[in-house]
Amino acid sequence: MPVMTLPAAIDQVAGQFVAAGVSEANARSVARALVAAEADGLKGHGLSRVPTYLAMVRSGKIDGRAEPRAERPKPAVIAIDALDGFAYPAIDLAIDELPTAARQQGIAIAPIRNSNHCGAAGLHVEKLAELGLVAILFANTPGAMAPWGGSKPVFGTNPIAFAAPLPGRAPVVIDMALSKVARGPIIVARQKGEPIPEGWALDVDGKPTTDAAKAMAGTMVPLGDAKGATLAMMVEILSAALVGAHFAYEASSFLDGEGGSPKTGQLILAIDPGAMGGSWFGARMTALAEAIESQPGARLPGVRRLALRSKAAASGIEVPQA
């Protein structure tokens, strides 16, 4: 695979989407997001998505020419309709509009409906933290996890992403799916005909299984078991019920061109830390980072990601041929 600088990679990837009929602006938004995830080593949300995104564009499952629309029903709300397009242009719009609203009101919220796969969620909130805001993103994904005690998927793996500015350093970024493990290792185990560890997944009857094929037909185990299932319900309510999106169990796959738009949702919160009654935030963040980093073996989340990002900026990334 040829190695390219990040700007060249963005051009190359955007070109593939434009060739498939995606508008220039949307193609660049998608390409920037995928290349940024790839540069951070988040390959599951990086260039590996190009073929499936193209399949969704070609089948009409994603409207590559949709222009997301923002309304302002209340002073602190940027309500965005992604109009069955890619998630990234809708999220870019939220990131453009949220800072001013958050600084005016103290907090602002952007519900995004009729959306799609939002990729590496941490990268979105990180942009808001780079502007001095504390940000949270909740998103739902197609059905993957059952309510605790049940057997049918109602919730997605439903990521929570969080970012906060840290004086003089890159923001603290937290980004986690609410399943115990990602689906990727289970797919690999099935391909190799190998078992998976107990505790990762349940079969169609809601029973623990170590059979990767049965796991794929069943559901993923939430992180922290029952507590994680309740957290997934919270995210489902915030990112779908509140914003007017499909629930996980109604959403079509992010991974193929079959069916209509997934119409999943995202909810982004942006908080101005200078509007909370005092000016303590920066000093407090520095103190917390020190309390963590002074312990042998402990570190801030995202350290590995930032190291990979520096390497990619200096040396480029491998980009598959179109």
Added chain:
Amino acid sequence: MPVMTLPAAIDQVAGQFVAAGVSEANARSVARALVAAEADGLKGHGLSRVPTYLAMVRSGKIDGRAEPRAERPKPAVIAIDALDGFAYPAIDLAIDELPTAARQQGIAIAPIRNSNHCGAAGLHVEKLAELGLVAILFANTPGAMAPWGGSKPVFGTNPIAFAAPLPGRAPVVIDMALSKVARGPIIVARQKGEPIPEGWALDVDGKPTTDAAKAMAGTMVPLGDAKGATLAMMVEILSAALVGAHFAYEASSFLDGEGGSPKTGQLILAIDPGAMGGSWFGARMTALAEAIESQPGARLPGVRRLALRSKAAASGIEVPQA
């Protein structure tokens, strides 16, 4: 122990706090919160707290006469200083002020600093959901969990509570500490000289232990291990760094009269579901509840709690003698 109606129990408990020098208004706020938790079967946040709260009042660790103060630095922010008093009067103030602000702005936020133990966090957000709002509460607590890979407590067990209205029914309420298990069972095991299951706690060197005494001297394991530790960090940033509270590792105990005010923090968010760009929320909540409840073995969170509440309202609760 005598059985009392809930109003009589509130009178009895409030009387004990007034006798210890707590203002009438604060005493009733605290008594209402403890009796409500007791009625819901949440005994760790119920009347079992009366002796330790009284110890904190008598030593001056809690200022029983503090009147929490609210400022409005921005239209969507109710910044509250609990002034080293009980958390409950400060939270009552937030619950009084948040609904109007949330309906005007679409979302509103109440940071609470110089606070204390907030008890059954789900009961606070439930009140906002009863008024038609979606609400989230983040709180920190005295040090209990280490950053992943570390051995010294930096984070509390840091509860997340969430509530959302459900048409024609009690709100959906989610309330969880971020430790894998509560500290209560470990205290009991130590008293009995019994071992605890592996995976609950770490010793002072950050190594897994089944020795309850070593666990008490060490740290609690977060739910979902590394992911839970990062969630606890997120809650620490939201409920302490942002609001200007002590971090978990700086906070004195909630359980005795030793030391100064814990000065922990809470952050409450209230969202108007009618301000998100459409009027779909109620119907979507009903659909989600049905998707969960139609599965054998699955249920909405809080069902047991509501049953206990009905029983307590009808039959009263046991109240220890002063």
